[in-house]
Structure formats: structure tokens, C-alpha cells
Amino acid sequence: MEIKILGPGCPNCQDLERRVKQALQELNVQAEVVKVTDYAEIGKYIMTTPGVVINEKLKHEGKPLPRMEKIKEWIQEENK
Amino acid sequence: MFKWFADYVTYQLLHLPQGNHLADSLNFFLYDVPKIYFLLAVVVFLVAIIRTYLPPERIRRILSHEKEFIGNITAAALGIFTPFCTCSAIPLFIGMLESGVPLGVTMSFLVSSPTINEVALVMLWGLFGWRVAVIYILSGMFIAISSGFIIGRLKMERYVEEFVFKVKAQQEGFEEKLTWKDRLSYAAEYVREIFSQVWLYVLLGVGLGAFIHGYVPVEFVTRYAGNGNPFAVIIAVLIGVPLYSNAASTIPVVQALFSKGLALGTTLAFMMAVTALSLPEFIILRKVLKPRLLLTYFGTVAAGIIIIGYLFNLIL
Numbered sequence: 001m002e003i004k005i006l007g008p009g010c011p012n013c014q015d016l017e018r019r020v021k022q023a024l025q026e027l028n029v030q031a032e033v034v035k036v037t038d039y040a041e042i043g044k045y046i047m048t049t050p051g052v053v054i055n056e057k058l059k060h061e062g063k064p065l066p067r068m069e070k071i072k073e074w075i076q077e078e079n080k
Numbered sequence: 081m082f083k084w085f086a087d088y089v090t091y092q093l094l095h096l097p098q099g100n101h102l103a104d105s106l107n108f109f110l111y112d113v114p115k116i117y118f119l120l121a122v123v124v125f126l127v128a129i130i131r132t133y134l135p136p137e138r139i140r141r142i143l144s145h146e147k148e149f150i151g152n153i154t155a156a157a158l159g160i161f162t163p164f165c166t167c168s169a170i171p172l173f174i175g176m177l178e179s180g181v182p183l184g185v186t187m188s189f190l191v192s193s194p195t196i197n198e199v200a201l202v203m204l205w206g207l208f209g210w211r212v213a214v215i216y217i218l219s220g221m222f223i224a225i226s227s228g229f230i231i232g233r234l235k236m237e238r239y240v241e242e243f244v245f246k247v248k249a250q251q252e253g254f255e256e257k258l259t260w261k262d263r264l265s266y267a268a269e270y271v272r273e274i275f276s277q278v279w280l281y282v283l284l285g286v287g288l289g290a291f292i293h294g295y296v297p298v299e300f301v302t303r304y305a306g307n308g309n310p311f312a313v314i315i316a317v318l319i320g321v322p323l324y325s326n327a328a329s330t331i332p333v334v335q336a337l338f339s340k341g342l343a344l345g346t347t348l349a350f351m352m353a354v355t356a357l358s359l360p361e362f363i364i365l366r367k368v369l370k371p372r373l374l375l376t377y378f379g380t381v382a383a384g385i386i387i388i389g390y391l392f393n394l395i396l
Contacts (some may be wrong), residue, residue, distance in 0.1 A: 008170070010168070040243045047140065048168045
């Protein structure tokens with residue numbers, strides 16, 4: 001599984017990355033977490049940061065950040 | 081209600097004498113903090129509900145049908161409800177240019193969005209009253225519209241980094257059908273997030289403001305930054321720019337200085353410089369704008385802020 005965190009590195013994006021990594025750890029799932037900071041690349045997926053893309057599927061865009069339960073749901077969906 | 085609470089704690093519970101510095105500061109603090117938290121919850125909730133009707137995809141669609149000028153006004157107005165910080169608004173900026181929104185119109189949005197945001201409004205409303213909050217919104221819109229319009233007239237499209245026009249959105253952003261339940265839970269979540277980010281800054285800002293209220297003498301401010309000093313506005317802007325947009329802690333301090341004789345125009349100019357222009361913003365915008373356009377952007381916005389500052393010092 002590949003998880004992309006879209007954001008230029010503002011505090012929100014860092015917080016989101018932390019949450020995703022924590023969710024993976026708690027679920028004991030292996031995934032490659034990629035930080036996408038280039039606006040040319042971010043612009044392909046979303047209009048407002050931060051964003052989450054799992055296996056090339058857009059899961060989240062903008063603020064407020066997704067809750068832990070939500071992130072776990074996505075991971076489990078994609079992990080089947 | 082908030083006044084009653086503050087008076088009760090200061091004078092009844094703690095038996096502090098009226099007119100004493102400590103009592104003044106404490107009373108001020110106890111009055112402002114609960115009031116601001118309350119306003120923050122209500123205003124952020126309402127703005128978040130409105131925002132559920134304005135996802136970025138829709139903003140882009142609305143603005144792509146607009147001509148210049150009317151487009152600048154619409155962009156500045158939409159910017160009020162979308163308090164993106166600059167870093168989160170850049171993908172939308174790219175998306176707008178890519179779908180043919182004129183550069184000047186996108187600039188109006190880029191100025192208005194961070195300048196007029198709900199946290200700044202709550203702080204202004206709570207501490208200065210609704211009139212100043214309205215003046216702030218109108219001045220912010222004026223600056224956004226005029227600087228966007230000027231940049232549009234200057235035809236600076238070639239000073240946008242080339243890659244911006246080449247980005248093609250692969251996926252349609254979400255525009256799901258939202259139920260009322262979704263909108264309410266979105267708004268509640270938003271309130272929770274804003275609170276977790278600003279509660280401490282409100283406390284620190286109001287605390288420092290309260291200290292100034294109680295202990296700093298009036299002559300101190302009027303001597304250095306009162307109406308008599310013709311450079312006060314420019315100095316205020318120069319100090320404001322490097323401070324990064326933290327309305328929650330800046331505004332209480334500014335309000336305290338205002339109550340000690342700082343002129344309203346100077347006060348407004350300082351707050352706008354803090355929210356609209358900042359060094360981190362400069363660095364982020366450099367990724368999509370070439371130096372010439374970036375400097376023009378900062379220059380026109382700073383000029384607008386300075387004009388607003390002098391204007392209000394003159395008429396009030």
C-alpha cells in the first residue's frame with residue numbers, strides 16, 4: 001500500500017502525517033508513506049491542503065484534519 | 081453576563097479593591113477570555129456551516145465565469161469565508177489559473193483569504209466591538225480588490241512560474257452531497273480544531289494585553305506611536321510583516337495599546353500587516369510566483385495597508 005500525504009510542510013501536514021503513521025502502527029499494517037511537497041504534484045489531486053491519497057485514490061482534502069477512526073477505516077478498506 | 085462574572089471573581093471572591101493595578105488587569109482578563117472563547121465557538125461554527133456550501137471546486141467554478149473587476153470583488157468576498165492560510169490556498173490558486181481565471185482575480189482571492197479570517201474577526205469583535213470588525217472587513221476587501229485589479233492591469237501573467245499552467249487536475253475533487261448532519265459535524269469538528277490551535281494564544285495574548293492595561297501608562301504609547309508621529313503607520317507595518325499571522329495573540333496586545341492612545345488607523349494597519357503579509361508566506365509564494373510578481377504583490381498590498389492606516393488616522 002502506498003499512502004501519499006499532500007502538503008507543503010505546514011504544521012497541519014505534519015500533524016496529518018503523524019496521525020497516519022500512528023494509525024498504521026496501531027493497526028499493524030505495513031505501508032509506504034510518501035510526503036508530497038511539490039505544488040505541481042499536489043495540484044493534480046487537490047485544491048486545498050493537506051490531502052491524503054491511498055493507492056492513488058483521493059481520501060481527504062483540506063481542514064479540519066480527519067479523525068483517527070476515519071484514517072483507520074481507509075487503511076482497512078485498502079488493505080483487504 | 082461576562083462582565084458580571086469578571087466583576088464577581090475580582091471584587092467579591094478575591095476582595096480586590098477597585099482601581100488597583102492588579103484588580104484592573106485581572107478583571108480585564110477574566111472578562112475577555114470567556115467572552116472570546118464564546119464568540120470563537122459561535123462564529124467559527126457559523127462560518128464553517130457556510131463553508132460547506134463553498135468547497136474549493138465550487139469557488140473555482142464561480143470565479144472562472146467572472147470578468148475582471150466584478151471578479152475581483154467576488155474573489156475578495158469569497159475569500160472571507162475561506163480562511164485558508166496561504167500554504168493551503170496555493171493549490172486552489174494553481175487550479176484557478178489553470179481553468180482560466182484572470183491572474184488579478186486570483187490575486188484578490190489570495191489577499192483576502194488569509195487577511196480576513198474568522199479568528200481575527202472574533203478577536204476584533206470581542207475586543208474592539210463590531211464597528212471595528214466591520215471596518216476591518218471592508219478595508220481588507222478594499223485592499224484585496226484594488227491590489228488584485230492593479231496586478232491584473234499590469235499583465236504580469238508571464239511572471240507566474242510556468243509549471244502552474246501545466247498542472248492538470250487528474251481527479252475531480254470531492255463534491256459529495258452533504259446532509260445537514262454532515263454539515264453540522266463538519267462545523268463541530270472545525271470548532272474543535274480551531275480551539276485546539278488558538279486557545280493558548282488567546283490566553284497569552286489577553287494576558288499580556290491585561291498586563292499592559294493595568295501597568296503601562298498612557299503617555300508611553302502616545303509619545304511614541306500616537307497621532308503626532310507621522311511615521312507611526314509605516315513603522316507599524318514594518319513591525320507587523322515579520323510577525324507571522326497569529327491574530328489570536330496579536331490583537332489583544334494591540335487592543336491594549338489602542339486603549340492607551342494608539343490611533344485606530346495605525347492599529348488597523350498593524351493588524352493587517354500581521355495577517356496579510358509575512359515572511360513564511362513570501363517563501364511559499366515564491367514557489368509559484370517569479371520575484372518580480374512576488375514583489376509587486378507585496379508592494380501593492382503593503383501600499384494598500386499604509387493608505388488605509390493614514391486614511392483612518394485622518395478621518396477619525
